[in-house]
Amino acid sequence: MRYIIGFLAIALFGNVAAAEPRFWVHEWPNTDFARSAVQSWVEIRSGGPPKDGIPALLSVDFGPAAQERSLSPREPVITVELEGQAPRAYPVRYLMWHEIANDTIGDVPVAVTFCPLCNSGITFDRRTDAGVLSFGVSGKLRNSDMIMYDHQTESWWQQAIGEGIVGELTGMELQSLPSWMESWEVFVSRNPEGLVMQQPEGHLRNYGENPYVRYDSSVRPFLYNGEVPPHDIPALARVVRVGERAWPLERLSEERDIREEGVVLTWEMGQASALDTRSIGEGREVGNVRVKDGAGNDLAHDILFAFAFHAFWPDGKWMIGGGKRD
Incomplete structure (x- = not known):
């Protein structure tokens, strides 16, 4: 790394x-x-x-x-x-x-x-x-x-x-x-007339390779001494953050459609983790997430690791399901 x-x-x-x-x-x-x-x-x-x-x-x-x-x-x-x-x-x-x-x-x-x-x-x-x-x-x-x-x-x-x-x-x-982060296949299927960023010129980089192999399977994040997330959520588990609320990606991938707090979250298969295998396109499945409001408008959000949400939003709400919020 x-x-x-x-x-x-x-x-x-x-x-x-x-x-x-x-x-x-x-x-x-x-x-x-x-x-x-x-x-x-x-x-x-x-x-x-x-x-x-x-x-x-x-x-x-x-x-x-x-x-x-x-x-x-x-x-x-x-x-x-x-x-x-x-x-x-x-x-x-x-x-x-x-x-x-x-x-x-x-x-x-x-x-x-x-x-x-x-x-x-x-x-x-x-x-x-x-x-x-x-x-x-x-x-x-x-x-x-x-x-x-x-x-x-x-x-x-x-x-x-x-x-x-x-x-x-x-x-x-x-x-x-x-x-939002989605797979290339999903983007180009929805936007055949869209534009895609080209490979930067003048830089010698192994584009397409992940220099952080298996990082999202680690137990502890790199250079982090803060608290671990609550509810036994692994530090490097992905969560969908909207404002000061976080929905575990594991929950969303199981339910596939969550409607809470005026937010609509959906999940479908087809996206590789960029932080798993050496080849970015061959990483394990993490799925495609969309986040909208009740009227169907796209909402600003982030899909980050649980430790980072807990570090920057220590009083944030964990939307863990089963009627539990913390």
Whole structure:
């Protein structure tokens, strides 16, 4: 794993020293460390790669979905469908290695993000009160989740919650847009006139391969010292998060259709886990999930690991079924 290999070299010294921001000032001279929402600097750890060591994409090229031949049917893509625009698919085979794709759909600037260590895939509107931002990968983790940074102020942002946590824009929140992870086959069948992100140029990466083999079968997440989830839910079990509620994917895959709290969740077979086998398209079955409101409108949501939900929403509601909520 990229994070693990880099981390082993600095584990004995780096994370002890990094318990205070002075350790990072030389790398981040433009970040205002006096402004922070982080309660303890020990929460932030180096994942191994330095700033921009995982290169976010500042522009993205697309091609017609009907002409795409390199993607396998079951491999996951992140789908974004904005009104009046052709649906777009962002293959996880590329986001696995870049984690952030800065793009503009019509007149909406977006950041399509994927944190492999949390399985968190969220699309954000890049427009803020501070202007339109673009994002890079800091190389830092908090609760095993990617910390992004904006190029304009070099403030740090927590990907799972879309909030500024260090720097000038601390406390500012990004608007998350409805997007979802589904198999390439499902996307292209529904959107034969859609667009698909093309392989990034100028980067030597093993696109289509998973560098975190069997990660989602692990007992403990990487670089996470927080509490385990309640209800005996495995730390790396997937949950569907809508706001501050989480539905275990295992429950949804058994019931296939859940209607609760004004939310409609559905599940069908056909998507491979990106974090299982070496080949992304051959991973174990995790299924395709859609999340809508009662009127049939797509809702912003995330499918992340249970430990990450518990870490960032410690008072969140677990929709475990059987009349139980916690």
